[in-house]
Amino acid sequence: MAANWVFTSGRIFDGHCVHPTATAVAVSGNRIVAVGTDAEVRAQAGPAAEHVDLAGRLLTPGFTDAHLHAGQGGIERLGCDLTAVTGGADAVVAHVRDYARSTDAEWISGGGWSMSDFPGGNPTADLLDAVVPDRPVFLINRDHHGAWVNSAALRRAGITAATPDPADGRLERDAHGEPTGTLHEGAMDLVTALMPVETAEQQRAGLLEAQRYLHAHGVTGWQEAIVGDYAGHLDISPAYRELVREGLLTGRATGALWVPRTTTLASVGELVADLAERRRVNGAGGFPTVSAKIMIDGVAENRTAAMLEPYLCPCGGTERPTDGGLGLTYLGYEVLVEVAAALDAAAFDLHMHAIGDRAVRYGLDAVEQLRARGGGDTGRHHMAHVQIVHPADVARFGAHGVTVNAQALWAANEDQMTELTVPLIGEERTRHQYPFAAMCAAGARLAMGSDWPVSSPDPWQAIHVAVTRRPPGEPDREPLLEDQALTLQASLAAYTSGSAWLNRQEEAGSIVPGRLADLVVLSTDPFELAPEDLHTVGTDLTLVGGRAVHATDRQGAFA
Template structure:
């Protein structure tokens, strides 16, 4: 055999599914894994120019793949009024005041203050008022997305510019939060965000490219070497980021194994589905020609429970007092009717797209499973571009009725889990559980039951909704407690995953879901790998969040090497979800 370019030795090897018994070394050459074996087995592959890396007992594994992330949004928000790293209401307001004191962009006549990342758990009731924002930004219009990107916080000046007042009706796909007098409080949920987002200065392709590269750098630092951009379309004030990805891919600046999901708008109708699918075919081909794969179609089936938009089978315990007539009887929103969802799912499945469904509430889960079942029934045996192995998946999956757990394996629907949320934190305790009640709260994030039923598992972060550091999510998947809340009771501890299952989901499982070429450490596989700061299989479970990444490699090229002097970890803060 030829000499290796790299030999990693004296450690433990995880191949994307399990620890490899007897293996302690990995050899890499020409961008691929040359061999996996013992130190003695691979010693002969080391030549005069081979770079050797002493693992010193650490674990080497495939690099992480994030199956649901908003890298472009995360990067751009880091360039603006970034609130993701601050903790507490006062710190949040102080950061906004600092940013408001800076000159407004020269091209923005209105002087908009934009950014995001504020955390619902920092404010009583989850949603601060316009008056609180007015106190720090009285004259400039302000539009700040919260961390889950399902709500925006705006001040009085922004509401005035948009003409939003007490008589403004809620849009079909959203809700205007209102105070005790039913006046707009300053919080816009879901589609209501567009009432102001349409007034914002445009986000340019150049800014998006800068944001994606900034996000890539950070993701590499936590061992994420590939991801799926979960929305390619207009959403929350952002344009379609496809052009930026195509440019970066063509130029070679996008080094990660990045893929994307084309966004199905929430105003889609049965009649508009054929044109939508044809446009997706065209966009898929255009992106592929630039080296950017977009084989997934993203459908947001519902919202989130904290703003009463997650779709529930039974009503919320605390309905909104100022909401208009609710045809769902206080059970949240389905953004596409079952008829439209079934039609779109069937047509996209037939066209060879992997469905990527955002589902949070138990009614959304059931409706989404029904749509995939209808697509499979309609397209079974079809040859019109329908792939032999459709990789449909559902992201978030917070509340699943026990009767639906077994349907994932039966329908071959992958569980795309954001495991960092499966814990009792302040948001869960103060905002979520009071709306759900004890019985439904016990149905949250049933990872172990899904795995036991035969479902395939993948994982993602939903960054910037929550930390992109996979070891934070793996910690919660294994312990069902958050590392920042060690004293809190575990959330349904019987639903914990083993470390092997969680690590496999975040490496091999997500890479498979993304149709990425890596995700495994076997001879001939792409050398997309990560060296971790310890062997986590020898770390006590309550200390898993302390594990980090010392080196990340894509196609045999190091893309991140930890600076021991720098230290530090990514923010662990949360939460649900886009």
């Protein structure tokens, strides 16, 4: 055979485990053609166009991110990008000031600020007014469930003390009822409706930047977790189809079509018909959108995650109910059940966002009921985030075939967890957070994703936390429920073969002869590292279908 690539002298993770004997892999065209010892592969492959001496490094399948927002992330990276800003509120405000000085745009937009940088997680308009007094500012936060605006934006939208909270959101207010500058969930739409519409050029540039950034972290496939209009961003489908037509989409992208939070029982049929038509158009254009995204609730930090018991008062360490109540569910229970059944019947995979224990239970109930009706046999239904899971629901994931789509980076005692979440949910529910090991032990499938730009798309940051239950680079932190940690093998399998299966991309995700040559050369062999160093693993080379889409200086010229 004529091999394009031969990799030798390393270790091979095949998507499930480290291969017991293989040290080499050969690629011809876009496929893996040989896996074995150096001598075996060289004998089969013969001369190769490119030879890579792994020198003990690990070769893995390309990573598949089962839940991210590439369109949003790329566009935000090209705007006022706050994701890498450290140093607290002053540093964030200074970055906004510097960005505003660099552009004459009518609106200052972007995002990536962290709630933990501000008291109570709620920055105020006056901070922005001090640096951008004359133009409206809209900055979505890192978790994309809230936004920070200045007074000019509030005035532009006509938001005053008399403005009611929308059904699916909340305005942060002062003691007099005046809006303070933080908009939670659906309240963001009061401002985004007035913002300039994203152009096709912005979407295209954002997607290309996102793809470059993801490949640099070894990500070769992903699921776009919201395909539709959301939080000021437009449906990214046309941009994906355009890149496919031009041969510029190198990543194996799939998408989850957005189920609007305004869906009612009466509109279910119309909704499913619309999604099916959009699926057809996208599929014909080379962008498969076989999942449907249902956001069941919000997030715990702003009390919009749906809880079985009320939130607690964060004041003075006391534990008593507050006006936070039980949080929000964006679709009524009956609507959720009917939407899930109708989507399953139309051959959609359900992609459910669930943070609170009530949201998790509702999502599991919906799948259980559609299976009781005789559905669900072919659907690859999954639940993303699964932060707080009541012990009674842990075994239901495996029992009902609901894949755990884990964003493992969040399962640690970092500042947002300790300062904002734990005071609101209390000690007992803190012990119910991210029970990955228990769900897997009870038979659940596991996939992994980042939710980028909510958090880093680097798989090794998430794998680090999955294994240690500590934030990267903070080995002295108390682990969050250490008994729920996963092994390195299980975590790496989830981020490769597990997520590829979930995305219906089974030809990728494994290093087996005949499979697609989506491969990553890591900077080291992580199985030889101490767990506290896993976050330091890097990506030296990324291939998609046998084509190099990223290489570092450390990889150097191919031998």
